[in-house]
Amino acid sequence: MDKTEELVQEMLGRVLSDAQQEAANLLIDLSGSITPIISSLWTSYKIGKLKKRLDIVEPELRKIKEMLDKKENDLFYKQEVFPLILKYIHDEDEDEKVNIYINGFKHTVDEDIEDMEKIYHFYDVLAQLRISDIVRLCKKFVPGKKLKLDTDFPDIKRYEEDQEYREELREKEDIEVYIDNKLIRLGIVKVIQEDPLEKLTKGMQGRTLTRSRSKTEYKLSSFGRRFVNFFAVED
Known part of the structure; x- marks a missing residue:
């Protein structure tokens, strides 16, 4: 297991464990429905697409994890916000935008943002923009x-x-x-x-x-x- 894989497992914590055990952990998607995505994300990670992208931002993710380890509500960011960001990074067409998604994650943690609707809206708009935009x-x-x-x-x-x-x-x-x-x-x-x-x-x-x-x-x-x-x- 390399350092990025270990970091992602630590960040996802119980969410990933449940997904591996049940093969269908549940996460609320943007439409409000319940969708089994963590297992498919982890499979994609193993295949390499997601892993290559996360390898690039591993130093930033590690800093965010250190910030989260000092927060009382760290599970909210690890088990709700982080999986959402992984989904967007996985679905993204342009590699150049990966750092922008991570910047938003850091800002969310820095500012103690816990309003999921607000987070959804910002990431939904970002997903619709291309680098040229x-x-x-x-x-x-x-x-x-x-x-x-x-x-x-x-x-x-x-x-x-x-x-x-x-x-x-x-x-x-x-x-x-x-x-x-x-x-x-x-x-x-x-x-x-x-x-x-x-x-x-x-x-x-x-x-x-x-x-x-x-x-x-x-x-x-x-x-x-x-x-x-x-x-x-x-x-």
């Missing part, structure tokens, strides 16, 4: 500040002469629009609603408006700020 979210948004989602200014001469370059830019813009709409749909980002009186005043000014003023503006929602803080790495 997260990169755009981190690049374009800072909590409390308004940012315009403008693309990089193109090479005008090349844009006029190179059709392939034009198509690349259009495709990039289309993808960015898709991601922005996805972030809005998930409640992470919201459109800034302009004050009607200010909008009317701008309309009366007419030609004094700059081109950038006509662009839609976005900012993190209150949920988006909490979501970022939940999974962010501490400075």
Whole structure:
């Protein structure tokens, strides 16, 4: 038994023991139904998919376990939260997101969060984001500040002469629009609603408006700020 396998067994504790004995330990999934998943997760771990991912974050998991061993309610995090996170890591398509799931686990323990609905919601949203979505979210948004989602200014001469370059830019813009709409749909980002009186005043000014003023503006929602803080790495 290697160190990661030993650590996971210690973290799961009785949950894993029951699963091995009964071959169907029960965990409430996101829909509220009861699903036998620990045994299948452990089988996957043995096969290697889950193990490879956990090997990468083994140092972080060990630190979390040390934190949990000092808590009176450690069984809640080990037997309810940790299996949930294992399920998400197992189902995840992108290896690069594994550290983000673990960051959320650490935050949950640090902040003594015991509201499972809150934990479910954050992880459910994270599972729906791809790395490209997260990169755009981190690049374009800072909590409390308004940012315009403008693309990089193109090479005008090349844009006029190179059709392939034009198509690349259009495709990039289309993808960015898709991601922005996805972030809005998930409640992470919201459109800034302009004050009607200010909008009317701008309309009366007419030609004094700059081109950038006509662009839609976005900012993190209150949920988006909490979501970022939940999974962010501490400075």
